[in-house]
Amino acid sequence: MNKSFQALCARLQAAGVPDARFDAAQLYRFVTGRDPRLDDGPDEEEARRLEELAVRRAAREPLQYLLGEWDFLDFTLKVGPGVLCPRADSEVVCETAAELLQGKQAPVVLDLCAGTGCLGLGVARACPGAQVTCVEKSEAAWPYLVENTAGTGVRTVQADVFCWYRALAPESVDLIISNPPYLTGEEMESLMPETAHEPALALDGGTDGLDFYRLFTEHYAVVLRPGGWLVLEIGCAQADEVLALGSRYGWQYGRCRKDYGGNDRVIVLQKP
Numbered sequence: 628m629n630k631s632f633q634a635l636c637a638r639l640q641a642a643g644v645p646d647a648r649f650d651a652a653q654l655y656r657f658v659t660g661r662d663p664r665l666d667d668g669p670d671e672e673e674a675r676r677l678e679e680l681a682v683r684r685a686a687r688e689p690l691q692y693l694l695g696e697w698d699f700l701d702f703t704l705k706v707g708p709g710v711l712c713p714r715a716d717s718e719v720v721c722e723t724a725a726e727l728l729q730g731k732q733a734p735v736v737l738d739l740c741a742g743t744g745c746l747g748l749g750v751a752r753a754c755p756g757a758q759v760t761c762v763e764k765s766e767a768a769w770p771y772l773v774e775n776t777a778g779t780g781v782r783t784v785q786a787d788v789f790c791w792y793r794a795l796a797p798e799s800v801d802l803i804i805s806n807p808p809y810l811t812g813e814e815m816e817s818l819m820p821e822t823a824h825e826p827a828l829a830l831d832g833g834t835d836g837l838d839f840y841r842l843f844t845e846h847y848a849v850v851l852r853p854g855g856w857l858v859l860e861i862g863c864a865q866a867d868e869v870l871a872l873g874s875r876y877g878w879q880y881g882r883c884r885k886d887y888g889g890n891d892r893v894i895v896l897q898k899p
């Protein structure tokens with residue numbers, strides 16, 4: 628019986644951590660390299676490190692930040708304070724883009740507001756010929772993006788997407804993928820404790836949460852080739868509003884796809 632592990636579970640539970648037992652097991656394995664259910668207990672040094680992490684997790688720092696990496700689709704990303712954690716909800720966004728690119732030779736792809744680079748890297752893995760560029764403005768997120776893309780052939784650009792479209796050649800891109808900040812002003816006031824540790828820059832979509840969808844639908848059509856795609860992650864209540872923006876700015880095909888939790892998650896728009 629591993630008393631340290633039991634105590635860790637109880638402590639995270641008391642702190643209100645969702646899935647406390649799962650998190651405790653992850654942290655235990657991370658520090659000791661052993662399975663807590665089969666282990667007698669940590670040595671002194673392991674106990675000290677486990678204590679540090681328990682304090683941080685009980686303060687509701689995301690588990691992803693404590694582990695320093697997280698799986699997304701079939702690969703692993705470096706993650707930590709300053710960058711949005713890759714989420715399973717976003718996997719379907721990547722899969723949607725990869726399906727749209729099937730059969731295209733060397734398509735040019737942009738991942739805007741890339742964060743860890745999860746979406747752009749996922750597309751690059753699924754479409755080996757694709758020329759993918761990940762764009763990120765945040766100084767804090769940048770080092771994670773650089774490390775995650777190293778050696779993959781995916782390019783990185785540090786830029787603000789609100790002006791970067793002016794630097795691009797018209798009709799030069801086949802597909803734009805993005806998980807932009809999309810929380811509303813009201814949602815920013817009542818974040819989950821874990822999300823409150825993530826960078827506001829990656830979450831805050833302006834008063835109505837739609838600032839980046841307005842930007843993309845209004846200003847990024849020009850950089851796409853005719854027939855090019857915009858594939859956007861959305862908040863689960865934003866489908867109608869984002870589709871309406873698509874119609875207003877002349878996009879076609881507008882559809883919404885759900886994530887594996889059954890929530891509206893992806894909007895696909897096509898340039899005529």
Ligand code: GLN
Nearest residue numbers: 806807808809810829830
């Ligand atoms: N999915 C995140 C959340 O629910 C938000 C990410 C984003 O704004 N792009 O907190």
